[in-house]
Amino acid sequence: MRTISFDAVIVGGGGAGMRAALQLAQSGYKTAVISKVFPTRSHTVSAQGGITCAIASADPDDDWRWHMYDTVKGSDYIGDQDAIEYMCSVGPEAIFELEHMGLPFSRTEEGRIYQRPFGGQSKSFGEGGQAARTCAAADRTGHALLHTLYQNNIKNETVFFNEWFAVDLVKNQDGAVVGVIAICIETGETVYVKSKATVFATGGAGRIYASTTNAHINTGDGMGMALRAGVPAQDMEMWQFHPTGIYGAGTLVTEGCRGEGGYLINKDGERFMERYAPNAKDLAGRDVVARSMVMEILEGRGCGPNGDHVKLKLDHLGEEVLESRLPGICELSRTFAHVDPVKEPIPVVPTCHYMMGGIPTNIHGQALNVDADGNDAVIPGLYACGEAACVSVHGANRLGGNSLLDLVVFGRASGLFIEKSLREGIELRNASQTDIDAANTRLQALNDREKGESVAPLRHELQEIMQNHFGVFRTGDFMREGIAKLASLRERVDSVVLADTSSAFNTSRIECLELQNLFETAEATAIVAEARDESRGAHARDDFTERDDENWLCHSLYHSGGKRVSKRGVNFTPNTVETFQPKARSY
Amino acid sequence: MLNVSLYRYNPETDNAPYMQDFTVDTGDRDLMVLDVLELIKAEYDGSVTYRRSCREGVCGSDGLNMNGKNGLACITPLSESVKGGKLVIRPLPGLPVIRDLVVDMSLFYAQYEKVQPYLQNPTPAPAIERLQSPEERAQLDGLYECILCACCSTSCPSFWWNPDRFVGPAGLLQAYRFLADSRDTATEERLAKLDDPFSVFRCHGIQNCVNVCPKGLNPTKAIGHIRGMLLNRAT
Amino acid sequence: MVTSVTSFSRTGLSDWLIQRVTSIILLAYFILIAYQLLGSVDYTSWESLFEQTWMKVFTLLAALSLAAHSWIGLWSVFTDYLTERMLGPKGNVIRLTCQLWASTALVAYVIWAVVIVWS
Secondary structure (H helix, E strand, O other): OEEEEEEEEEEOOOHHHHHHHHHHHHHOOOEEEEEOOOHHHOHHHHOOOOEEOOOOOOOOOOOHHHHHHHHHHHOOOOOOHHHHHHHHHHHHHHHHHHHHHOOOOOEOOOOOEOEEEEEEEEOHHHOOOEEEEEEOOOOOHHHHHHHHHHHHHHHOOOEEEEOEEEEEEEEOOOOOEEEEEEEEOOOOOEEEEEEEEEEEOOOOOHHHOOOEOOOOOOOOHHHHHHHHOOOOEEOOOOEEEEEEEEOOOOOEOOOHHHHOOOEEEOOOOOOOHHHHOOOOHHHOOHHHHHHHHHHHHHOOOOEOOOOOEEEEEOHHHOHHHHHHHOHHHHHHHHHHHOOOOOOOOEEEEEEEEEEOOEEEEOOOOEEEEEOOOOOEEEEEEEEEOHHHEEOOOOOOOOOOOHHHHHHHHHHHHHHHHHHHHHHHOOOOOOOOHHHHHHHOHHHHHHHHOOOOOOHHHHHHHHHHHHHHHOOOEEOHHHHHHHHHHHHHHHHHHHOOOOOOOOOOOOHHHHHHHHHHHHHHHHHHHHHHHHHOOOOEOOEEEOOOOOOOHHHHOEEEEEEOHHHEEEEEEOOOOOOOOOOOOOOOOOO | OEEEEEEEOOOOOOOOOEEEEEEEOOOOOOOEHHHHHHHHHHHHOOOOOOOOOOOOOOOOOOEEEEOOEEEEHHHOEHHHHOEOOEEEEEOOOOOOEEEOOEEOOHHHHHHHHHOOOOOOOOOOOOOOOOOOOHHHHHOOOOOOOOOOOOOOHHHOHHHHHOOOOOOHHHHHHHHHHHHOOOOOOOHHHHHHHHOOOOOOOOOOOOOHHHHHOOOOOOHHHHHHHHHHHHHHHHO | OOOOOOOOOOOHHHHHHHHHHHHHHHHHHHHHHHHHHHOOOOHHHHHHHHHOHHHHHHHHHHHHHHHHHHHHHHHHHHHHHOOHHHHHHHHHHHHHHHHHHHHHHHHHHHHHHHHHHHO
16 A cells, blocks of 8 residues: 655635645645545535624624624533634634635725624623624635635645545554545545644535535545543534524525524415514524424424425515625525525425534544543644634534634634644654555445445435434434434444445445444434433424523533443633623524 | 436546436426436446535536537527427537546636636725726626636637637626726736736637527627727727 | 746737727728628729728728737637647647638738738
8 A cells, every 4th residue: 555645634615624724835844635525616616694793894883702602602611712712703703814815705885894693692681682793705704615625725725635535544553643544536546644633624425414514525534543442432412403594405595584584484375483582583592493493383383285394585685685695595595495584485394404423523623532531632743623623612603604614713723733743743643554444444344345235225214214303303212212213323334335436436435434424423413412401502402492591501522432321511701701601592 | 207317437436437328217298307316326326426405506616518609508408409309418518527527627627717807906995885886887897707618619610629728708797897897907907917818818709609608698798808908908 | 927938929818809909990991891892893993992092091900900819819719729638739730720820821821911002
C-alpha cells in the first residue's frame, strides 16, 4: 500500500473542511483535503436561509451576547457556554472574512449585509422581542458560502483529493491518530494518507432516517470511523427534525420563509403556532415547532386525505418578495411539491435535518475522550469540526442559522490551532505495518467476502427502524424494541456483500462502507436515546415528558466498546460573561 | 412499466460502451430520473454507476443526457423526459467516460479555474464588510447561482471541439460573475486573459447552454457582456 | 490567454470585429451590385460604373473584406475540426496544409481582383 504524507489532512470538503483547509493552506503547511465528492457537491451547498451572527447590520445595537443567550436557551442548557461564547463573539470576524473573500450576501439599502429574522432569536436576552440576525444570500446562503470557500481554496492552491473516500483511522502504538486509509474512487487504489493532524469534517448522518432533508452522501462516515477507533460520541440522541421538509420528498424549505412572514396552518386554516408559542409563534425553536406540528397531525388536524402533514402559507407575502428573497424555495416547491407558493401553501412535515451530537471536541477542534476519573483527555492527532463534531454549541437543539456559523468558526479555529501546533512541533510515532493493516481490516474483509446480503435492502431496513422507533416523539418500550431490531441487523450489516467487485469507480463498494458508518451512528443514537430518560430539546419522550436537570443537565457519551453510556459535564463558565442559568424554556 | 436504456461501460471488462435495456416498475408514479436510477441500482443491477448527492438540484452531481437533452436527473421528472414510453440515459456528451454515466470532468474544472473564480481586491479590507448597494449586488443575480453541473458546457459544440482552449459557458458565466462584482478590482487583468481568439470568442451564440441550464441561467448573455467589456476596453 | 500563431490578428476581439465590419461592407457591396443588375444593365453602363474611382476603391475594399472574412471563418472551422483532438497526430499537419491552401487561394484572388479592376 502506497503512503502519502501531509502535515495535516482534512477529511470532508464541505464548509467546515474547506474553512479549515483554507486556514492551513494560507499557513504554508502541506495540507490535503480528502472529499468523497467534488467539494461543491457537499451538503453545505443545500443550506438555505443563512448564517446567524450579531454583525449589527439590521440592528446597530445588536450584541453577540444576545445571540449567545438565544443559543444557550435554544440548546436547552446543555450547550457548552465557553464554546457558545467563542462562536458568538468570534462570529462577526469570521463573517466579514467570508464577505471579503467574495461571498455574495444580499444587501440592505445602506450596503451592509442583509439579515433576516429566524427562529429562537431575541434582543436584550429574551426581553426585547424578535431579532433579525441571520445573514443571508437570498435563500442560497450555503451554496454561496461553499462556492466562495472552494474558490478561495483554489486561490490558495489547496491540494484536493476529490472523489477519494476515507475508510478508517490509522492509530499508532500510543493510540494517537496518524492518518487514514483512503480509496481513490476513480481507480480503486487504496492508500495510507499519513498526517500529523487528521481533521474530521465529515458532516452529518441524516440518512439514518428514511425521511430526511439530507443529501445521499450524509452517511456519518466520520462518526463511523471514530466509533470503530474507540472515540466516544456525544449527545447522539439529539437529532433535529426540521419543521418544514416538503411532504413526500423531504427536501428542505428554509426557516427563512417563516422569518420573512410565512406561517404554518392546519387543515382548518388555523395558524396553530399561536396556541403553542404565543410570543414567538412560528419562530419558536425548531424542536418546539416540529412537536407542535406532530401534535396537530396526531389530534386530527393535519392536511391532505391522510391528514398527515400541515401547510406553510407564503402567498400573502406577494410574488415580488418571494421571487427576490426566496427564489430557491419557489423553485423547489414547484419541482417537488407541484405547488406554486405564490398561489397556494406548501405541504410540509417535520423531517430529519441535523445531528446535534458528534465527536466531542474542545473549541480548538481537538477530539476528546474521558479518562478513568471522568476528566477530558485530548486524543492526539484527531480533530473534528462542523456537523461531525460536538463542541457543543447546539446542545439539545440547534437554532436555525447556527450550523453555518458553527462550521465557519470552528473550521477556522481548528485550522488556527493546528497551524500553531505544527509550528510548535508535533511528534507522533510512525504507524507500524500492523497498525496500517488493522485500519484496513474492514475494507479487506468487504473485498474478500463472497456471501451476504446486498446493501440497498439493509439500508432501507435500518432507515425504517430509525424512522419508526426514534422519531420526533420517543417512548422507552418502543425504543428498546428498536434497539433489539438493530442488534439483529448488526451482523447482517457487518457481512454486507459487494454487488460489484471491480476497481474503477465502484460506487457499490462505497455504499457498503457508508452503510456500516450509518449503522454505527444509528446504534449510538438508539442506545443513548433510550438511556436519557427525560425530555430535553429535540429529545422528546412520552414516558418522561419533563426536563430533568437534576440527573440530565449534562452531555451523554456513548462508548462503542461495550455499548456503554456515560455522562460528561456541560461547561457553565464562559470567560467574559455571566453564566446563563438554566430556566424553564418557553417561546 | 418503463423502458430504460442505459449507457454502460466498465473500463475493466468492456472493450467498447454499449446500451443496456431495463424494464423498470415505477408503479406509474411520476418519479424523477434519479429515482429511476436508484431503483435500477437497488433492485436490478448494483453495478450501475452514476454520481448523486443532494437530490434536490443544488449540488450539480447528476448532470446527465436524458433522451438527448442535458439536465439534472434529480429534478427531471419522467413526465418531462420520457418520449414514446422510453428513456435513454447517456453520460454528458463530449467528456471522456470513466464508467457508465460518470464522466471525467477535469477539463471542465480546469476551464473554471482558468478564469480565476475568486474575488480579487488588494486594497486593505475594512473592519466590517465591504459595502455594496442592492443595485450593485443585483448585478450578480443570474451568475453566482451556477452549480458547476456542466450541463451547459457539454451541450456546447465549441466546447466539444476545443475543451482545452474555449473556456465554455460555465466558466465564462463565472468570469463575468467576478467582472460584474463591484468589489472586484482585477477587471483589466481578467479581460486581458480573455482577449484571445479561443477563450471567449469561440462562442457563436447558439444558446444550447441557455436551453439546458437546470438553474435557468443565461451564459450567452453573460458572454455578450464580456464581449462588450472587451470592446469598451479596446476603444 | 490562449495564444495561436496562425490567427489573423491574434486577438479574439479584433477577429470578431473584423468579421462584423467586413460583413457590413460585403452586404453594402452586394446590394449595390444587385441594384445594378436589377436595372437595365449592358456592357457600356457596367464598364462606366467600374471606370469610376470610388467604384474601384469600393470593389477592392469588398475583395479585401471577402478575403479577411473568409480567412477568419475558415481558420475557425479548421481549428474546430482539423485538430489533433479530432483527427489524432495527423491533425496539425492536415490543418496547416489546409490553412496554407486557403491563404494562398485568398491572396491569389485578391491579386486577381486588383488586376481586373485597376488594369
